[in-house]
Amino acid sequence: MLVRDRMTPNPIVLRPGSDPLAGMALCKSGGFRRLPVVDEEGRLVGIVTENDLRLFLSTAPSPGVMQRQHRVEQVMRSPVITVAPDYPLEEAARLMIQHDIGGLPVVQEDGRLVGIITRSDIFAQFAEALGADTPSLRMTVRVPDRPGELAKLSGRIAGIGGNICSVVSHRPGRGEWMDLTLRVEGAEREQLLEALRADPAVEVLHVWQRKPSVARGGDQR
Known part of the structure; x- marks a missing residue:
């Protein structure tokens, strides 16, 4: 999966x-936490966050003076x-973690802005990769x-008619064992456990299956 996806x-x-007041109004109306700043050719020159604007405006003079004397370029990073x-x-996730930021502008080689990606976008992909929205059995197993x-x-899962719809690996014992988190569809829980436990090298660490949600009436929030 790539950033453009x-x-x-x-x-x-x-x-x-741009006027910082207008920038703040745009953040509020659109629910934006950050806004890229581009030149007339669409090249990225900076970024400004809602917090940056709020702090700047809290120490600024009257709105009239603000509009005459101050610009976003004085606030942007x-x-x-x-x-x-x-x-x-x-x-992208590594950069966000390393620099403790919530979003990254996406630019072409010539510096033109083509998009923005945020932590929420990455969380959504993480949930999708783990099959969170797929009706399936989730299990974590430890293997050599x-x-x-x-x-x-x-092969063992396919042998009982199961299909792995997602798999994520983690290697806490690098060189000795690895943990695999699988989403499996088309196989019953007990049948699947029996097939996996038939191999003494496989240790089942966790099994979970989402229970059907129950509709509740009279609860409008």
Whole structure:
């Protein structure tokens, strides 16, 4: 999955000469936490957050003076940490964690802004990759960290009519074992557990299946 698959294309932007009051109003009306700042050719020159604008406006003079004397370029942050559209999604996540930021402008090689990607976009992809919206059985198993183990596991599941619809690996015992979190459809819980436990090298750590939601009346919130 690449950044371009999850980013918001053609985001709302400000210009360096924009009025900070107008920028704050745009954040409030659109629910934006950050707005890219671009020049007349659409090249990214900075970014401004709602908090930046709020702090700036709290110490600013009257609105009339603000509109005459102050511009977004005085508030924006520059240079900006960015990603390219063809960056892996996990690289965008790594940059957000490393720099403790909630979103990244997406720019082309020539510096033109083409999108923005946020933590919410990455969370949504994470949930989708784990099959959160797929009616299936979720299980975590520990297997030896060596070639062929995933293929063996997949074969056992397929042998009882099951299908792995998602898999995520974690290697806490690098070189010794790895934990695999699987979403499996088409197999019953007990049948699946029996098939996996037939292999002494497989340890079932956790099994979970979403229970059907129950509609509740008279609860309007």
